[in-house]
Amino acid sequence: MTELERPIYITTPLYYVNDELHIGHATTTVYADTLARFWRDCGRPVLFLTGSDEHGQKIHKAATAAGTTPRGFADRIVGKFHELWEKLDVQYDIFIRTTDPFHEAAVQQVFERLKAADLLYKSNYKALYCVDCETNYTEKDLVDGKCPVHKTVPQNVEEENYFFKLSSFTDKLKQHIEANPDCIVPEPRRNEILGKLREGLNDTSVTRVQFDWGVQLPWDTKHVIWVWADALVNYISSLGWPDGDHYPTDEFENRARHKHELPEGVKPFDYWWPEAVHIVGKDILWHHSVIWWSELLGAGVKPPKQVFAHGWWQVEGEKMSKTLGNVIRPGDVAEKYGRDAVRYHILREGPARGDADWRHASFVTRYNADLANGLGNLVNRSLNMLVKYFDGKVPEETTFTDAKLEGLRQDLIGHVNDLSDRLLGDVRRFDLDGALEQIWVLVRDANAFVNESAPFKLAKDESRRQDLAASMHALLEVVHALAYALKPFLPDAAQGIASQLNIDLGERLPAALNWGRLLPGHQIGTPAPLFQRLDEKVDG
């Protein structure tokens, strides 16, 4: 099977319903959405999953405080999730909630298997609990026997819980990660996990008894399964694991939007799981590699193919936090500047490799420089000239009579024809910034080409009609290519270019990104600026 025939399954984490989503959640989701769109545009079978995580003590408490039930509380927040994904045009295929009954059943199945494999045992869970932090500490976390944050002596907490034999997976995980260099990306994150594995793993408690908002342990119902051991199972429960022959979310209104026909007799889990890719923030990499993979191995399931862990945003050089009041609300930014502007800033300046800094000044600068002055102006000036000089009809392709100009034209042809391979290479490595840079090299070259070939001068000289046609044809080919290349990254802009070009972007990506796709005589629509320049004054 070629790469483009292999099904790929892309997931975001299920976001916890304790609060509204901020730019960090949007970042994870936009990365995932862009990857999903890209492969989908290439004709590759894609399943893109997101959802909500609704169990745990925090939710129980928050719901009680709000005078409602946990599920009712979750419903309200989940509604906001949907609003945001709508605003950012996130095209997920499935939205799963950990309170879905089929999910709870799958979690219980996992635990039955862990029990059968003798990977669970009962033991006393001892911890030092700081009431102010609501956090359990171990001896070594403490400073002079006191909570490092509040400088108070923590309580001794002791209860009987089920423990998972995480320690027995140390070597297996190490071998797996060493044998699969790309299973955790980027590389520094992989090193972190390997480093921690070298220190060895401790068994970990995976059930709780102080509250009941969670999935019950089937054979000992006063225990509730620890949220992390519960939540990540969604990645397989939404595929109907272990042996479902359909997507369980099909039974819910508005929760499943996939349009895939599975091959006859193939179950969703078997179809999608081999190339599962989890997109996560670096804070939950540990859970998504070590704990999740051990859980899977224990239950007899192969780990997913890859985990991509991105970094965090800072805001104007400071940590983003509620108490500082500097939380970036992606929905608000999208409403003010457009969702493509948000997507572009995330993809271009975001924390894909390390951490990044969300600065309003660079947001505005990039918007003006790249989107309005670069891309938008190129499209606008090209289409306007076509209307002026050829009544909006694409001329026949022809060569320049001038050798130097013909050389520049050949460069553009080469760049357009190479673009799909370059994009594929970058996207494969999760380098979405690199992919956009490839596109913008073409934008800059094309703008330079306008100045070099100067169609506005050629138009004044009837004897240069062939050169004028050569120039305008080339520019229209570039604009056409840009519409396709941008489609996964900036869907609105791509659609805007397409409607001005009067085309529908219906072709598949690798093929569509080739020179010569515009028919001579094709009549374009009405040109209009894609991105209005921002007038805001910014410092620095």
Add this chain to the structure above:
RNA sequence: GGCUGGGUAGCUCAGGUGGUUAGAGCACAGGAUUCAUAACCCUGAGGUCGCGGGUUCGACUCCCGCCCCAGCUACCA
């Protein structure tokens, strides 16, 4: 403390299995131009590639030491 990254132009970063004048974008200055959203294009200025040693004909690139920054250090979803 341990582990992992990183310190390259004003800013954000790329690069280099050691070898002619170290790259891009943005910002800045000058010029050119008028198709276009006072946009675009060209040119320029700007860096002792964190510091100190070492290896080498030659290091920003390799080795050692040091300084600084960031992240990770698990049951907090």
